[in-house]
Amino acid sequence: IFIMPAIKRPKILPTKFWIGLVIVVGIGAYFFGTISANGGGVGSWLGQSTEATSTTSGVDGKGGMPPKGTAESIDFQQFWDLWDALNRKFYKQPLDEKKMLYGAMSGLTAALGDPYTVFFEPTVAEEFSKSLEGKFEGIGAEIGIKEDQLQIIAPLPDSPAERAGLQAxxxxxxxxxxxxxxxxxxxxxxxxxxxxxxTVTLTIGRIKTTKSANGKEVKEPATFDVPIVRDTIVVKSVRTKFLDGNIALIEISHFNADTTEEFAKAADLVLSKDVKGVIIDVRNNPGGFLDRATAVAGEWVGDAVVVKERRKGEIVDEYHGTGKSRLKDIPTVVLVNGGSASASEIVAGALQDYGKAKLVGKTTFGKGSVQDYSELKDGTALKVTVADWLTPKERFINEIGIEPDFDIDRTEDDYNAGKDPQLDKALELLGASQSAEKAQPSN
Structure with a gap:
């Protein structure tokens, strides 16, 4: 259960990331944000010591000076008065002052009303670091908040979450x-x-879409419990198949540490065959490393701008493709849905903006903000929203998403029947006559 982001390699130290959108449940954290290895900011002024308040848990004293630029009208003594009152009056003693400190720091971020600005206690921050290794224990699903509702962004392929039937x-x-x-x-x-x-049991709410006897779609809400047994999750980010009709299907589940290398191998394989077209499948792909996204997009757009960063209404940075334009002349379709987010939207948006691919499926998730991730004292960390990102044509997609060129749904009935109308449409656009239901991978 971690934040799933798109991380970029820095031009210079400190290490920079762009924090992506979602929390990965038992998979790992790939932050799409900016990391600075400092101990300042919120953590420093709360922790400065001028006078000991208690020896209960070893929390450093109170009265530290607030950061430069803090409004003079803010009376920080109120915080310490409250702290002292709790120490004196709360009926259960002794108090866990470390827990109180972390609660106060979490409250600071929560007060901003931004779901992507979060304080991490040491255990969560440590799990974030471990998650970058690519092997984890959990249910294998990304979760996020959209329209104030906690929801599944995407289950990972062959994960406990997918096997239990969870859907984006x-x-x-x-x-x-x-x-x-x-x-x-x-x-x-x-x-x-x-x-x-x-085992963890999730109560799920889902809008089920079925077809009536006259062929009309019927949407009905349903609520049900889903017990899921946690397991070890290993993420393979790129899988390549060759379908009948000389069509290459490249599925990208995440933009992970191995994606650049694995996608380069996939591109080599595509170029070694006489393919009519390429389908890139980023459905249910919640994001990952930004530099992996720019490398993938660069196989079509070369060193052109892939994404722009905007702060306070002004473009402050641009990130260019790092691929070799090897696939630029091959007709391409990108499959997207509501589980495509962050780095997936960067690739899809760039290829759409440059006319290098048609998008088929449903509107993407809409994660277009940039976060900064900083390690604080005693293993804690802070993730804070600092900017927006835009497509090359400066489309703002946060909470809006990217609309596909061809709006094609895949209903639950389709899924259960092994049908994929979205893939069928992609094959049609690329001149393949077969249906996706009959398509067979050649590797």
Missing amino acids: QDAILSINGTSTEGMPIERAVSLIRGDKGT
Whole structure:
């Protein structure tokens, strides 16, 4: 259960990331943001010591000076008066002052009302670091908050979440019986994650789409419990298939540490065959490393601008493709849906802006903000939204998403029947006559 972002390699130190959109449940954290290895900011002024308040948990003293630029009208003594009152009056003693400190720091970020600005306690920050290794224990799904609702962004391929039947855009109504209404995403993370072999039960809300006898679509809400046994998750980011009709299908599940190398191998394989077209499938891909996204996009756009960063209404940086334009002359279709987010939207948006690919499927998730990730004292960390990102044509997609060129749904009935109308449409656009239901991979 971690934040799933798109991370970029820095031009210079400190290391920079762009933090992506979602929390990965038992998979890992790939932050799409900016990391600076400092201990300043919020953590420093709360922790400065001038006078000891208590020896209960070793929290450093109170009275530190607020950061430069803080409004003079803010009386920080109020915070310490409250701290002292709790120490004196709360009926259960002794108090866990370290927990109180972390709670105060979490409150600072929560007060901003931004779901992507979060304070991480040491255990969560450590799990973020471990997640970059690519092997984890959990249910294998990304979760996020959209329209104030905790929801599944995407289950990972062949994960416990996928095997249990979870789908992109499923609402998580409760976790082991605890309602998620108004629940901070960090709390949801702590409830869902767990060790291999243990079970978590999610109450899911889903709009089920079926077809009536006269062929019309019928949408009905449904609520049901889904027990999921946590397991070890290994993420393979790129898989290549060759379909009948000389069409290459490249599925990208995440933009992970291995994606640049694996996608380069996929491109080599495509170029070694006489293909009529390429289909890039980023459905249910929640994001990943930014430099992997620019490398993938660069196989079509070369060193052209792939994404722009905007702060306070002004473009402050541009990130260029790093690929070799090897696929620029091959007709391409990108498959997207509501689980395509962050780095996936960067690739899809760039190829659409430059006319290098047609997008087929449903409108993407809409994660277009940039976060900064900083390590603080004692292993804690801060993720804070600092900017927006835009497509090369400066389209703002946050909470809007990218609309496909061809709006094609894949219903639950389609899924259960092994049908894929979105892939069928991609094959049609590339001149293949077969249906996706009959398509067979050649490798």
